[in-house]
Amino acid sequence: MRGRIPDSFIDELLVRVDIVDVIERRVPLKKAGREWTACCPFHNERSPSFYVSPTKQFFHCFGCGAHGSAIKFLMDYERLEFPDAVEELAQSVGLKVPREGGNEAAPREDKTDLYALLDSAAQWYESELPGNTEAQAYCKKRGLDAETIKRFRIGWAPAGYDGVIKSLGGSERRMQLLNEAGMVASSEQGRKYDRFRERLMFPILDRRGRVIAFGGRVLQADQTPKYLNSPETPLFHKGRELFAMWQVKQANPSLARIVVVEGYMDVIALHQAGLPIAVATLGTATTPEHTEALFRAAPDVVFCFDGDRAGRAAAWKALESALPRLRDGRQAYFLFLPDGEDPDSLIRKEGKAGFDKRLKEATPLSEYFFGELAHEVDMGSLDGRARLAERARPHIAKLPDGAFRDLMAQELEKRSGARAILAADPATHRAVQRPVAAQQRSLVRSAIALLLAQPGLADQVERPYRFLSLDKPGVGLLAELLDQARARPGINPAMLIEHYAERPEYPALQKLMAATVVGEPEIQSIEFFDALKRMEQQATVLRREALTVKHREGTLDSAEKAELRELLAARVQPAPAD
Numbered sequence: 001m002r003g004r005i006p007d008s009f010i011d012e013l014l015v016r017v018d019i020v021d022v023i024e025r026r027v028p029l030k031k032a033g034r035e036w037t038a039c040c041p042f043h044n045e046r047s048p049s050f051y052v053s054p055t056k057q058f059f060h061c062f063g064c065g066a067h068g069s070a071i072k073f074l075m076d077y078e079r080l081e082f083p084d085a086v087e088e089l090a091q092s093v094g095l096k097v098p099r100e101g102g103n104e105a106a107p108r109e110d111k112t113d114l115y116a117l118l119d120s121a122a123q124w125y126e127s128e129l130p131g132n133t134e135a136q137a138y139c140k141k142r143g144l145d146a147e148t149i150k151r152f153r154i155g156w157a158p159a160g161y162d163g164v165i166k167s168l169g170g171s172e173r174r175m176q177l178l179n180e181a182g183m184v185a186s187s188e189q190g191r192k193y194d195r196f197r198e199r200l201m202f203p204i205l206d207r208r209g210r211v212i213a214f215g216g217r218v219l220q221a222d223q224t225p226k227y228l229n230s231p232e233t234p235l236f237h238k239g240r241e242l243f244a245m246w247q248v249k250q251a252n253p254s255l256a257r258i259v260v261v262e263g264y265m266d267v268i269a270l271h272q273a274g275l276p277i278a279v280a281t282l283g284t285a286t287t288p289e290h291t292e293a294l295f296r297a298a299p300d301v302v303f304c305f306d307g308d309r310a311g312r313a314a315a316w317k318a319l320e321s322a323l324p325r326l327r328d329g330r331q332a333y334f335l336f337l338p339d340g341e342d343p344d345s346l347i348r349k350e351g352k353a354g355f356d357k358r359l360k361e362a363t364p365l366s367e368y369f370f371g372e373l374a375h376e377v378d379m380g381s382l383d384g385r386a387r388l389a390e391r392a393r394p395h396i397a398k399l400p401d402g403a404f405r406d407l408m409a410q411e412l413e414k415r416s417g418a419r420a421i422l423a424a425d426p427a428t429h430r431a432v433q434r435p436v437a438a439q440q441r442s443l444v445r446s447a448i449a450l451l452l453a454q455p456g457l458a459d460q461v462e463r464p465y466r467f468l469s470l471d472k473p474g475v476g477l478l479a480e481l482l483d484q485a486r487a488r489p490g491i492n493p494a495m496l497i498e499h500y501a502e503r504p505e506y507p508a509l510q511k512l513m514a515a516t517v518v519g520e521p522e523i524q525s526i527e528f529f530d531a532l533k534r535m536e537q538q539a540t541v542l543r544r545e546a547l548t549v550k551h552r553e554g555t556l557d558s559a560e561k562a563e564l565r566e567l568l569a570a571r572v573q574p575a576p577a578d
Contacts, residue, residue, distance in 0.1 A: 044400030057494035060514035067514035069494035125155025157196035251276035269344035286318035333362035450528035458485035470539035
């Protein structure tokens with residue numbers, strides 16, 4: 001049992017979901033014989049080395065080695081913990097995840113109370129908004145309609161130091177949760193008080209629409225700070241989250257383009273104007289985690305910043321985060337706004353059509369890249385062109401191997417006249433290794449790998465297992481796997497391997513299953529029974545040799561003498577060594 005989720009439910013879940021459907025909703029797959037293939041979503045590559053097996057309900061990348069079941073894919077791709085990945089998969093097939101107690105291992109810490117408290121806080125802030133005339137006037141001034149206020153759950157944190165504490169902190173446990181959620185702060189004397197006061201409140205939601213934090217905005221220009229976000233908590237990490245990503249995904253079943261702006265009100269203004277494609281970072285520069293989440297949401301990302309020095313510095317940080325993630329099919333653009341304007345003010349002036357036109361005319365990353373690096377460089381001199389080449393090469397080397405990287409290198413050579421010799425970036429140049437049959441693998445490991453590929457083969461293995469007397473590593477595990485597969489008729493490979501998820505054998509089993517992810521079932525079946533037969537032969541030979549040694553020493557008992565006579569009569573030839 002993982003945490004408090006019964007193993008039987010994991011079995012049922014992995015029967016109900018199809019790993020091809022789970023992955024294809026996130027990564028475009030192409031049919032390749034019995035399997036499906038794609039460019040790996042976990043590392044940058046030009047040729048597809050990522051395979052998905054519907055028979056085994058298992059994925060594997062021959063380039064970077066990523067592999068596992070549908071649960072493992074969600075954990076890696078969506079960056080979820082095991083229980084959250086199970087919850088998301090279960091929700092997709094209409095199952096409710098059961099919970100059980102009595103687990104010897106320490107159960108995963110349950111954050112249900114923390115999510116519930118934050119949702120209650122959001123409700124409380126929402127209830128306070130209608131009664132505050134100043135906040136209402138501000139919303140009206142900014143053109144926020146009732147539907148938008150409801151969609152974003154905008155609220156109001158009133159003046160005073162204990163509004164949230166009085167409403168939600170009615171016990172020691174509740175105060176502990178308020179503190180853990182970042183809703184209260186402490187004075188030098190240790191007194192607790194509300195962190196958010198006299199601010200318009202914007203709940204920050206996770207990918208499942210749950211409240212995990214808040215952003216608060218003051219109404220008056222002389223109040224500081226203008227924006228105040230929740231601190232880092234067990235639920236909230238600002239370098240990973242994007243404001244309004246939940247609303248964007250709800251509004252767009254299929255998203256071709258996503259826009260990154262700087263403020264909450266800019267996001268909300270674009271959504272209300274009919275462009276529900278805007279998100280914002282949360283008081284931090286664009287991180288690699290942000291850019292990966294953005295490109296997973298849409299192939300085209302437009303970074304929209306002010307045209308001043310600060311805006312251009314933020315844009316360059318965004319470019320640096322984006323470069324290693326710009327594999328073929330992904331594009332980044334930069335839109336710099338006129339002085340004194342922001343997305344909110346511009347869309348009021350120009351409307352949806354005007355702002356959409358600006359987005360379509362945004363500067364491609366390549367143009368912005370070379371323009372920024374050539375700034376204050378004398379391109380008319382050899383020294384200037386050499387400086388451009390020197391500045392650009394390390395950045396271009398970070399691009400994934402592919403057409404865009406090649407074209408950027410050609411453009412650098414065209415602009416500078418210098419050959420674009422790029423140092424290989426280890427993160428973007430990994431050799432794709434295809435499996436080799438029986439690649440220096442022992443018979444026991446081969447048999448386990450083939451059984452993992454087709455657990456149904458266990459039904460054809462007679463008990464007692466005659467290979468058990470073979471004194472080799474893994475023999476006991478093979479017998480255990482056979483018993484597990486026989487006890488669960490119809491079990492698929494992913495289900496079988498998940499039963500070992502909390503055991504030390506799990507990583508090795510995953511690698512063995514991945515090694516045979518591609519192959520013909522008929523051939524695999526023949527190889528499996530051949531491996532068992534050779535193991536039995538090896539066991540017989542080793543037993544005969546051991547008894548022969550004892551015979552020479554004169555230490556055989558009567559039963560052993562009879563056994564040796566039978567073995568000698570059978571004249572078993574030694575099987576090839578491992």
